[in-house]
Amino acid sequence: QQPVQSPQAVILREGEDAVINCSSSKALYSVHWYRQKHGEAPVFLMILLKGGEQKGHDKISASFNEKKQQSSLYLTASQLSYSGTYFCGTEVNTGNQFYFGTGTSLTVIP
């Protein structure tokens, strides 16, 4: 039931854009996105509810396609501070479980 993320890893130069995808086999109620710096706990970025909404957080935005049970995280004009591992988290329509994805390692270099 763990959602699958792609790509597994990506390296960007400052100013470049990236897209991280999250796909679930279960019907989703919501999708969360978190970022984890090395040696630290994951930190919440944003939540998207079913309805196909798109949200933004500075230069980081996300979309949620409930029909496909997929979400994408968009990072534009990347900064060095964006480096870390990004996780999607999913709430399914049935049950009380909250599952995190496999993670995407993002490295931004000067």
Add this chain to the structure above:
Amino acid sequence: NAGVTQTPKFQVLKTGQSMTLQCAQDMNHEYMSWYRQDPGMGLRLIHYSVGAGITDQGEVPNGYNVSRSTTEDFPLRLLSAAPSQTSVYFCASSYSVGGAQPQHFGDGTRLSIL
């Protein structure tokens, strides 16, 4: 604000030993959960609780027990530690699941089983 507090931060055990990882939150959150994080595997759900007295299994529950006697505390017990349980363990809490509430994490416990 303390948030979610995990203890200990580091622990080394020998195979076969038992121990309890502590997790406490002061936000009156109903939902609490335990995850283990291994390289390339992301965060995998071990056990979760939707309120005091209610617990259930996640994806990887074997070798672990939990209880929820109070809203604040959700300890994770390793009954007989095995090297495969070497991992980083995170406790998380939120107001609910199904209500689109963010998960709040503790700082993690780094556990090594020799």
